[in-house]
Amino acid sequence: MDPLTDDGRVPRSELDRLRALLGPSERSYETLRADVDKAETLARDAQHELGRQRGEMAELRVQLARARQDQDTFQRRREMSAGAYLVDLAREGWIEVLRPRAGRVARAVGLRRPG
C-alpha cells in the first residue's frame, strides 16, 4: 500500500510525481511536455479507433441502402404485370433523361426559376 500524504488525500508518490512535473527546472518542463504529448497521442489513437468504426459504419450504410433498394426493386418487378413493368421503365426514363433536359430548356428560356 502506497503511503498517503499527511492530510491523507493522495498517495505520497503521486504528490512527488506532480511536484516533479511542476517544478521550475527545464527537466520538469520537458517531463510535463512529454506527459502531455503522450496523453494527446493516446487521445488521438482512441479517437482514430472510434473513427475506424464510424468509417466502417458509413460504408456498411451504403451497402445496406444498396441491398434494401435492390430488394425493393426486384420485389416490385416480380409482382408487376408486363404492362406495369413497361410503364415503370418509361417512368424511369422520364425521370432520368427527359425531365432534366426539359428542366434545362425551361430554365434556358426563362419559363422556370432555377432550382
Add this chain to the structure above:
Amino acid sequence: MPRLSIITPVFDPVPDHLVACLASVDQQTSGDWEHVVVDDASTDPQIVGVLDSWPPDPRRTVHRRADNGGIVAASNDAVERATGEFVVMLDHDDVLAPEAVQRLVEAVVSTPQADVLYSDHDLLRSDDRAVSPVYKPDFSPERLLNHNYITHLVAIRRDLVVRLGAFRAGFDGAQDHDLLLRATEVARTVQHLPEVLLHWRQSPASVAADIANKPDALDAGRRAVADALRRRGIEGTVDETELAGVYRIRREVLGAPTVSVVIPTRGSRGRVWGCERIFVHHAVASLLADRSSRCRLEFVVVADQPLDGVVERGLRMLAGERLVLVPFDQPFNFPAKVDAGARAATGDYLLILNDDTELIEPASIDEMVGIAQEPDVGLVGAKLLYGDGTLQHGGHVYNHTIDHALRGWDGAHPGPQHLLAIARECAGVTAAAALVRRDVYDEVGGMDPSLPVNYNDVDLSLRVRRSGRRIVWTPHACWYHFESRSAPHPIEPWEVEQLLERWPDALGGDPYYNPNLAPGRTDWLERPGRSGAPPFVLLADGSKVWG
C-alpha cells in the same frame, strides 16, 4: 454511318467463353460492324473447332497466326486487317451487350469529333451472371494516369490507332492502358457512354478477377505511365502501389517556387485530442515541420482585429520573416479574407488553408504544386480528415446536391474503384485546403465575397472549370481538418438560390460522377436495381433462389 471493326485476338480461352463472345457479336442490334478474329496459334483443338465451325458471316474474318506472338502481336495483326472507321477491342472471353455497336455508332454520329469512346462495364461471373458494374466518370486524364479506369469497352478511330503505331511491343498486359494514354493525348474528344456495354469475364486467372495475377502487366503499366509523363514533358517518377494497377506519380517541382499560404483566422482556440490549442499556430507549425518541401513558404495570415497578442507573438515566433500579417476588420467573410490575403501575397501559388488544420502527409505542398504546374490544371484539392481519422473531403460531388465525396468513410479506405487512393479530376474542391496558381486565381477573379460563408469554394471551382481548366484532387496531400462533423455553418436558402441562379446546370451533371448512380448522394450508391446484384431465380415450385 460509321462502321466498327471489332478486333478479337484469341489464344486458348475456355471454348464456351469464346462461343459466348462470338455469339454476342452476332446478336448486335446494329449491323454496322466487322469482326476481325486473330487466332494467336491456339493449341486447344476445341478452339480451332469453334472457329472453324462457327456459322460463316461475311462480316467476320478469322486469321491464324503461324506462331504464338502474344496479345500485342495478335492485336496488331487484327488492327492491320481492320477496315472500319473505328477499332473496338473485344477480348476472347468477354461479351458485348446486344446494343453495344448501336450505341457506339449513335455516339459517333452525335459527336463526330469523338476519336476515343468508352462505356461502363460490369463483370461476368463464373455462373454467367453480370455483377459489379463499374460506372465511370467522363474523361478524367489524371485518373487515367493513376490507373486504367477505362479498360472496356473502348473504341478508337482506326486511323488514329494506325498513326500511333497501334499496340506497342513490350507493354504486353498493359497494352490497352498504353494505347489509351497515347490516344487520349491527341484525341479531339474522348466520349464516355454511361451505359454497361461490355461484360468482362472474371475467370480465376484473369485481370478482371485480380490484376495481381499478372505481375508483368503491372510493370508494363508502370512503364506505360512513365512514358506518358515523358511524352507530356512532366518530370517525375512512377511507382507501383500496394493496390494492384494503381500507380503513384510523384512530379518534380520545377525550380523553387514560392507558395503563399493564405490563412484566414480569428485566432481561435479549441480542444483537439484532449489538449487546448491555438489553431493557427498548429496549422503553421505543422507546415514548418515538414522539411521535405522544395517550395519556399510565405504565411499570409489574414486576422480579425483586434488579434490576441499571444496569437500574434506565437505566429511571429513560428514563421519569423516568412509571416505577412494582414489585419481584417470587417464582418466575417471568408472570400473577402482570402482575397485580402491574395493581394498581400507574393507567391507563384496560393495555398488557401483553413486555420483549423494540421498537415499529415509530408511533401503535400510539393504534390499539389507538381500537379498545378500543368497549364490546364486550375485548382488542386487535398484529402482532409476529421480529428477521428475519417474522411471529410475526397473532392466535391455535384449530384443534385453539393457534398464531399464519401464523407465519413475511413480515411485509410481506398474507396470504390480506388477513387480515394488516386489523384483524379473532380467537379470541385473545398477551399479549406486548395492550391491555385496565382495567374489562374487572378484570371477567374478570385473568390466571390457575395457568398461570405458557404459555397464560395463551389463557385470558385465552377469558375475555374468554366475557364477550361481541370480541377484535380489528390490523396497524397493530406491534412487534418478539425471542423465539426455537424454542419458548422448552416446553409441558408438564399445561398442555394444564388448558386443555382449563377450555375443552373452545374449541380445536376457532375462529369466525374455517373448518371447510373443515385441522385442526391455522393457515396457511389447506384440507382435502384443497377448495383449488379443478381435478382432471385424463381424455381418451378415457386421458391426463390438468390443469385
